[in-house]
């Protein structure tokens with residue numbers, strides 16, 4: 302597996318994973334605005350390495366903002382077939398290193414209260430619950446837990 306920056310030609314693969322991962326998936330416009338609209342934004346993809354010369358397959362991605370001392374993890378999803386193989390852990394470790402080099406010291410994110418799988422990932426990586434946002438999500442309406450990691 303390799304990790305590098307998301308390219309416009311990755312969008313079809315990314316959107317397909319997004320659609321299989323969330324009840325309210327990001328739209329193409331939302332991804333495009335991250336890719337082209339914001340200087341704070343960093344978007345990483347993990348690719349499965351195949352034979353030389355063949356098209357690589359996007360197996361996961363994360364969309365981030367690096368804002369001063371904070372890394373914001375705005376989105377992360379892994380293709381269902383590639384889950385539980387360390388892809389998210391690798392993407393986030395890469396993100397932590399990148400953010401640290403830019404001066405970030407802590408990471409923050411929101412996660413649905415019911416998404417215990419993602420919470421297990423974040424806890425494993427050193428995040429702790431630091432707050433709760435009432436009815437933050439729609440479809441279904443649900444609270445968000447705010448999680449933070451202080452020691453990037």
Ligand SMILES: CC(C)(COP(=O)(O)OP(=O)(O)OC[C@H]1O[C@@H](n2cnc3c(N)ncnc32)[C@H](O)[C@@H]1OP(=O)(O)O)[C@@H](O)C(=O)NCCC(=O)NCCS
Pocket residue numbers: 322323377378379380383384385386387388389390391411412413416418419421422423425
């Ligand atoms: C949450 C998600 C990103 C995890 O991706 P992943 O590549 O499967 O995670 P990893 O393989 O890197 O897991 C790293 C650690 O997280 C924890 N973890 C991940 N999936 C887990 C699961 N299903 N159950 C329990 N713990 C889990 C484990 O501690 C795991 O380490 P281990 O496998 O050595 O035990 C993935 O399940 C996904 O895409 N879900 C749908 C989208 C989503 O919910 N995104 C998060 C929005 S806030």
